[in-house]
Amino acid sequence: MKNTPLALKRPHREEIFALPAFLVAATFLVNLITAQDAVPSAAAEEPKLPEAKLSFQIPSSTLTGPHSGQQLVATNEATASHADVTAKAKFTADPANIIAIDSHGYVTPLANGTATVRATLPNHTGAPATMQVTVKNFGTESTLNFPHEVVPVFTKYGCNGGGCHGKSGGQNNFRLSLLGYEPWNDHEWLVRESRGRRISPAAPENSLLLLKATGEIPHEGGIRLERDSTDYSTIVRWIKQGLPYAADDAPTVERIAVFPTDRVATQEAEQQLAVTAYFTDGSTRDITRTAIYEANQEDMAEVDENGHVVLGKKTGSTSVMIRFQEHVAVFRATIPLGAEIENLPQPKNFIDEKIFSKLSLLGLPPSKGVDDTAFLRRVSVDIAGRLPTATEAESFLADMSPEKRAKKIDELLESPDYAAYFGQKWAGILRNKRTKDTYQRGTYAFHDWLRQSLAENKPYDQLVTEVITASGEIGRNPAVAWYRSVKDQKEQMQDIAQVFLGIRMQCAQCHHHPYEKWSQDDYYGFAAFLTQVGRKKGEQPDEEIIYHKRGTAQMQNPNTKTNLKPTALGEEPLNIAVHEDPRHEMADWLTSLENPFFARMLVNRYWKHFFSIGLVEPEDDMRVTNPATHPALLDALAGHFAASGFDLKELIRTICNSETYQRSAEPNAHNVKDTQNFSRYYPKRLQAEVLLDAINLVSNSKDTFRNQPDGIRATWLPDDKFNNDSFFLTVFGRPEMDSACECERVADANLAQSLHLINSDTIQNKLSHGEGRAAKLAKATDRPDKDRLTELYLYALSRKPSEKEVQTATAHLERKRGRAKERKDDETTPEKAEQEAFEDILWAIVNTKEFLFNH
């Protein structure tokens, strides 16, 4: 039997909701993945600067010694966004023999004295910018400071990276501390290890260190240094100076700062950065050429090793992370589109105010408001993890009250489906994994506990406290299950930090965190809160009683062998009595209103749930070097959440009632490429469980899961083990709950998913079983086709079919009926043909992007 392709496309939704091209699955897949790429954005025009008003970032600078330098940043303040013109400006020094200035605006000394630097912009009018540069001690070779001047060279060229000599045990018998965090060890290993064979004081250029680094003798890491580079000469000087470490009273770096910290710039604009180190003795030094730069979003900005940033074309915010030793700084850039915004919706709450304010700044017009059908489906999926029923859809569409959306949000939040959907979300985050069959009682109990906590809207701070301080046995206090899933104390601390604070402490276990301020002492001090968690056998195999074990809480930093008292992050160590459970102190600090991380982490996690992308990405990696796209909104959301008493439902209510959330998923002429400014709703594929439930709802079928009630929905499943029961759940990326990261859940689309939907026994059985929707509709011959098709569309898409869709589907039905009549010898009876036709239509709908995505 042949199939007749259906053409149920709605012209105004072609891009997002196109039906699959039958028999051309690859095309379908591409469509599915690239749903949003159809409309190109308008290119921004390069601004013209007829008159310049130039300035330098500093009024004066002093260069000490012959090897010092200063990066200049020239800014044209005549533009609204203060454009960087360092690369375009012409620099002159007067007198000319005191300093040299290269084309990047980097100043180096030539002789002692003071010079006036002037910057002008060619083909522009306006007064030049001026500053004074003084050179001192040009003739005096200063003694190098190994940690400040030599080690950064190794870091800059990746020598001490984790993949090279910085890894544990080093590389080819040569070891450096990871990212130079232990310069004293580096000095020891370079100078003394292997009887000093790496350094040749008599002939510094013949040192093994340099011959390898320049590739003059074979080096697995290739050529890292050029002989004529400043950094090469720095090492040669250090060797010549007799391999000094640092004076005993040498100052250390207190902090670093970047100029500028924020910029609103045009597409493809350039920005030179200048980085300054501030020392404990009050001195400063330009470290622009020794700091490390890394763009956080490579598609939005590129940065070279000298701190020269080139922005991309994408509208929105991006940032560049700057590191020097254990210190970090960040440069943030905002790239506007500059389009005219005609009809900005009236803000409903502070979310809209912040989002719309930025959209205005960017000149990025938001999409129109979402219609009722899409809203109902969207909010039902996002809050309750399910499609609305046909009855719900009909009733909602018929409701004319202006508050119906707010009412629906409240209804969904009160429904058990909300608690179940978010319960499984938290079950994943809190690793409710059935590692052994004997864990089952506990994983079920923990999931129930989470579900009930959410249903009763237990304040989030209380919920977190109950998990962290859990004591007892699993039947009466299921929260202890977390301590069974996460057994190791360090891992517990890491999960707590990541899940509840958005701080990834893992790196600091072995070395100072490369992108953060956290040290090993911070790591072990924070973990010390968990050292008195006792375990003993519970009532049945693999169940434990968790309790506070009397004693002194402390954990040793293995590097320094120091026993560290419990210390909250960024706080002072605590003296906790032996009979006090330190976990309570930890929970108190964690959930206190003063904690800068707690509320922000949660609101960011929930924001991502509804908008597909966090204000900070990844949502649980919230650090100063990974700034939010909307810092003010993040602060406001966190403040609102904390002020509400950590009310999770109120947070969801606030988000879902915003105009921002209620934007259409359909892009306008300007925002198709927007993926971070929330100018539209970003469609997302339905999660594995939601999709399976949706298909079951539409096809009137069900899945059977072992040890679960008949007809249970997949969103209610308590632990990971059901992935073994359902290939569907596996292929659509239900998490295995191995880690605390929500990234375990696969959100993208792939070929295996498409094939499964298009062509698997699982789906076919759902479509064609005797009690299924297709069979029932086929049997309801007393109902008009349109009526039956409407039912199908309401179930699947929460809307009625368009006239064209009705026509196309009816034509398909008629074709099938006609063929069954014509071919008497065919085994296909009219009844069978009718059912097959409805199965075909159902199948086609299930494979549309409109069905597969929340939009």
Add this chain to the structure above:
Amino acid sequence: MIRMKPGSGIGKIFDRRTNALQEFFQIPLPSHQGLLATISGFFFLPTLTFAQLPTVELRSVDPPIVKAGTTAVVSVSGANTDELSELHFSNPKITAKRVFLPKNEFRLHPVPDGNKFEVTVPADVPAAPVEVRALGYFGFSNTRPLVIAASDSNILSDSAKAAHHKLETAPELPREAIAHGLCDPNQTDWWKISVKKGERLLVHCHAERIDSVADASLKLVDGRGYELETNRDFVGRDPMLDFTAPADGNYWVGVHDALYNGSNLHPYLLQVSTKPWIDAVFPPAAQKGAVMEATLIGRNLPGGSAGEGLEIDGKPLETLAVKVPVPEKQSAPAFEWDEPSRASLAGFPFQHAGSIDVKIGISNNPVTPVRNDANLPPITPPLEIAATFEKDGDSDAFRILTKKGTTYWVEVVADRIAGKIDPYLVVEKVTKVEGGTETFATVRESDDDNGVGGATFRNGTRDTSLSFASDQDGEYRITVVNHFAKGGPDKTYRLAIREAQPDFEVIAVTERPYLDARQAYPATPYLTQGSTFPIRILTKRIDGFDDPITVTAKGLPAGIVAPPVTLSAKESSTRIVFAANEDAAPWAGQISLEASGNIAGKPSKKIIRSGTLHMGVADYNIARLRSRLELDTKLVNTERKTKPAVRIEAGNDREFSVTMGEKLEIPIQVLTDHQRKGNLAVTAVGLRGLTRAPSINIAEKAKEGKMTLNFVKQNNVFNPEPGTWTFVLKGTGVVTYQRNPEAAARATEEQKHIENLSKKYTEAATAAKADLEAKKKTHELAQKNLTAASADAKPQLEQAATAAKTAFDQAQQKSTEAEAKRAQGEKEKTAAIARAKAATTAAAAKDTKFATWSLPITVEVKPAPEKK
């Protein structure tokens, strides 16, 4: 290549839509058949394990409840329940008769109808659970509870079956009625209730408390299907819902196993009640003979006042002051579902206005309720305090004044009251330094009393006790911590501080004599002539009781012996072994075990209660093990000739003497040796200090062996010490065993009988059919003749035709009847063949593992002579 799961990948079913796709992607199809063959090959490899000698295990009693004053048909089931003949109840007024299918032509004798019994409960039997044992081919079973309901109660059976699984069809559960049902796999049993706004209902569910394996959970939903209440693990693992209706209407109570398992081993009782419920009594104990002034803390308490803001899990409580006379003696043992440590706690049942019983403890000493431990002045022992962990994380500290040189015993009773507390004790010495500052030095800490039942029998408790010797006339601080960290009005405990009041408790564990690694199965003592059966004796030595304890069996019939066994001061467990002579007469009945010892120099005797497992488990590393006490101890001896029996004894009248550092040779004799095959491995069990005993083999035909024990310290093997110790020899091996050959013989006889009958009915049906054919022809001919006949001849021929018709009709009827008989015979024959085959297969001689135990052996270990 894309990996697809069998059954969900590219398949034949979807060819209609996907042929083209399949061709396009060229994806190979997995061979389902091949895969299945591989899987089944993997799982069905022949195993080399041996069976074990069967012991009968009673697992279910259905229904689990019978009303007093009625007779009900009760079905029992379990393992090895061959030929059950009697049910024995702990209340002898209750009687049972086996239900038989009457004798008929296919049955030579009346045959039992399944495992059904007609149970008659006289009206004067109190409403309470009783214990029931079944007696059958393999002796007495372990016990199961049967709940006796009051004669005026309303019992609802689970007749709704699948209708329970949907709210729309769920049956109504009237107030106070007791419903019984079975948890069904992957289902929730729904019961509809109508409630008035503001009405406070308590939904009680008994599952663990009636030995169900169901980990019952309750939920309550409204008409929208929204869950309003859920509960589990409220009393033990049983749930209780406390629901106050927000509006008039129908609500639904759902019962299911927490893991949605279900079977006849998953019974539950359900009751929606407005009767009082007592969460706690404070104080939870009082001195024997006193009238205690107590506060009841609970729900729906008539006359109760709103309980001072007290609540449990957010549910408000009421309080009521009552005066309760405390009996002088503990009441007679009744069925107790809970762990032995909790059941053993001295107490008496108390109820108020029809509430479910709550146990109040009986103490030898006055019990002082303490409502606030803050700023409590130091107190002088002996004393017993009752207190409550009121808030989460609460711990209580008490100061005591001690006398130098006195040893004090400190004991907390908390877990044994309700199982909701895990107490931990800390004793600190208080020292005052100049200026009035105090310092605290930890003297002792103690946690759980794990008991001595080992991995196969739980007799420990989370309660704890310790002793310390005061080295000053001064102050010590005793802190009671709750490791569960949960506070509330039901978190009450008793703290006793006293000089030693030595005492002892003893439990007898009835379990299978042979257990593979990680197995635990209950078994009531079952002897065959010439065999032995051990009972494990577990003791608890209270307050350092260090006198010997002697265990004696009473009520044994002639031919069966169980020499008394004595545990010396350091021993906490041993075995008493029952041995049947080769000619011991068959016997089944109750025996008793008695423990005797001197308490404070005075002889004291105690009846030992049997401990059993609620259910046997094949691997206690996977399955939960529950133990409880039984109300009596039974024993069976059988003379069956097909029995296997091996009996070993140590020579020298089982009495030995050895000096530390020397070797002891124990001669072993094989006294009876029926059907043994291969080696008998003999090892010593229970000898103090012996971790890994040497195992000696006695060859198949050999009758003697010798075990040598070297009384020299060997790490992780033997750490001997001087004293007189008791142990037993355990022999394990294989016998050739026929399981219930009598049943096979009967089934074969029955098969032959039925085959004969079937043959007879087949022949009769054939004959009847032939006769019918003949009569049919005659009838057709007569009819034909009649049709063809002239008018004159018709009358005569009509008569003949009528006669032929009658004969044909009769033949037809006979043939139909004969055919029905033939069909019935065939059916009966098929069933009889299957029964006979099963019985014959079961009775085929098989290599079967067994264990035999010697009577207890004593060894006096003398100290090594001092070196000069």
